[in-house]
Amino acid sequence: MAVKKGKQKAGADTHIALLRGINVGGKNILPMKELVAMFCEAGCGDVQTYIQSGNVVFTAKPALAKRLPGLITKVILDGFDLNIPIVMRTASELEKTACNNPFLKDGADTKPLYVAFLTDRPTKAALAALDPDHSPPDEFAVRGREIYLNYLNGAGKTKLNTQYLDSRLKMTSTIRNWRTVLKLVEMTCGG
Secondary structure, three states: OOOOEOOOOOOOEEEEEEEOOOOEOOEOOOOHHHHHHHHHHOOOEEEEEEOOOOEEEEEEOHHHHHHHHHHHHHHHHHHHOOOOOEEEEEHHHHHHHHHOOOOOOOOOOOOOEEEEEEOOOOOHHHHHOOOOOOOOOOEEEEEOOEEEEEOOOOOOOOOOOHHHHHHHHOOOEEEEEHHHHHHHHHHHOOO
8 A cells, every 4th residue: 555645635535546457466566665756746635555456445535536537548649658547436425335345144155245336327228238257156246336246257367357347338347356346345444
C-alpha cells in the first residue's frame, strides 16, 4: 500500500478509482508511486493505493472526481503509452456494493466471490445479452452498476470475464475479488 499523499480539501468526498489491467501478469506496468503522483498533481488529497493492481482511494471535490477518469487515462497514455480504462465509485457507493452481495450467505466461502464494476447502468437490452449459462457453474447477479460474480470453478477458468461483459454490455468493466472490495471499503472509512 502506498503512503497517503496530498491534503484533503474542504468539500471533498472520498472516491475510489479502479484501473483495469495494470500490473497483471507482468503487463501494463505502472508503478503505484507514479499513480499516486498523478492523482496528487490532478488536485486530489489523501491519495493511497491498495496492492499493485490499480485501486486508488482519494478525496476530491465532485467536479474534479467527474473529470478524473479522462484526465488520468490521458496522463497514463501520454506517460506510459498505456490505454487504461478507469471506473469510479464514491465511498458510499462502494459500501452499498459490499452490503448487497446476493451470494453472501451464512458460512458462504468468499474466495470465489468477485464484483465487476461497470462504467454505467446497463440497459435492459444489454442485460438480455448476458447468458446465465455462458460459464457453468459460475453465477452472476446484476445490481445497478455492479455485477456480482460467483466463480465456482475459479477466476482463472471463468468465461465471465471483462472481455465478455464489455462486449455484451457495450461498456467498460473491471473486476475485483471480494477481499479487495472489503479492504477498499475499510480504507474509505479511515480504517
